[in-house]
Amino acid sequence: xxxxxRPRRLRGNENIRRLVRETKVSTDDLIYPLxxxxxxxxxxxxxxxxxxxxxxADNFLKELEEVQSxxxxxVLLFGVPENKxxxxxxxxxxxxxxxxxxxxxKKEFPNLLLIADVCLxxxxxxxxCGVVDDGKILNDISVNLxxxxxxxxxxxGADVVAPSDMMDGRVGVIRKTLDKSGLTDKIIMSxxxxxxxxxxxxxRDAAQSTPxxxxxxxxxxxxxxxxxxxxxxELDIQEGADIVMVKPAMAYLDVIHEVSSRFDxxxxxxxxxxxxxxxxxxxxxxxxxxxxAVLEMTTAIKRAGAKIIITYFAKDLAKWLKT
Ligand code: PBG
Numbered sequence: 001x002x003x004x005x006r007p008r009r010l011r012g013n014e015n016i017r018r019l020v021r022e023t024k025v026s027t028d029d030l031i032y033p034l035x036x037x038x039x040x041x042x043x044x045x046x047x048x049x050x051x052x053x054x055x056x057a058d059n060f061l062k063e064l065e066e067v068q069s070x071x072x073x074x075v076l077l078f079g080v081p082e083n084k085x086x087x088x089x090x091x092x093x094x095x096x097x098x099x100x101x102x103x104x105x106k107k108e109f110p111n112l113l114l115i116a117d118v119c120l121x122x123x124x125x126x127x128x129c130g131v132v133d134d135g136k137i138l139n140d141i142s143v144n145l146x147x148x149x150x151x152x153x154x155x156x157g158a159d160v161v162a163p164s165d166m167m168d169g170r171v172g173v174i175r176k177t178l179d180k181s182g183l184t185d186k187i188i189m190s191x192x193x194x195x196x197x198x199x200x201x202x203x204r205d206a207a208q209s210t211p212x213x214x215x216x217x218x219x220x221x222x223x224x225x226x227x228x229x230x231x232x233x234e235l236d237i238q239e240g241a242d243i244v245m246v247k248p249a250m251a252y253l254d255v256i257h258e259v260s261s262r263f264d265x266x267x268x269x270x271x272x273x274x275x276x277x278x279x280x281x282x283x284x285x286x287x288x289x290x291x292x293a294v295l296e297m298t299t300a301i302k303r304a305g306a307k308i309i310i311t312y313f314a315k316d317l318a319k320w321l322k323t
Contacts, residue, residue, distance in 0.1 A: 260305025
């Protein structure tokens, strides 16, 4: 056989493969999400997310020590309060869970990037991401409360605020609110293209934020749409987003790719709770190899065009990537 073109030449051994490898996930790319609860000494495993815990502030600080020593650049914080109400007061009260945790964390870990997820759903008794009236999720009133929350997180020490509510216009109002208070350096990482996904199930166990009625389809995006994602991203950039996010990751690699080719801001992808849970469940049964599956998924997310990967596997990845 006379064959001149042999792509296999560049796959012959690990050194040549290393040399021609196009994409590499790095610890530099990772953000680790954490769930903070009230009380002391609490470390409660989330049953649908083995290895992920709800932590009280004291244990949260211990966790930050590990995150920092592993070289992970930042953490994304969710608060899970005991008392919830109609308008999600806990999200913007000065002594809220996240505000308190941020103050302590900033004192002890001044260099770690502290990212506060901004949303009302963990704080409202109906579990929706905005204020509800007569079964409708009200946009503009919600945006004001969301901006108020973002401001209070930024004042408490968040370096980055990450609105995940999908209300219209919230990035612009947050930017204005921060700037008016002189917080011009605070970064906005917007959940720009956040889909109404089935993959958030385990998170809602962790954050106790399952909607009491209906679903999130009137604000989160329709799973079928990608052009709409580009409009959302464009608006968020116009309104002042510094980083845009696509969420979930695996089922939306086309969207990640399209967004990163069209826009010149850094793109983040959120490998969500359901993606984590599926890997854990299958690996637990011995059906797939966890480490290679996670490396393959995160490499795909990066290959698609994301620079930043938010993942519950961040600590594992940081350990695997070291060796
Ligand atoms: C809050 C929020 C959610 C997630 C991040 N922020 C849940 C939701 O929209 O229901 C999901 C994260 C995950 O599944 O890991 N709005």
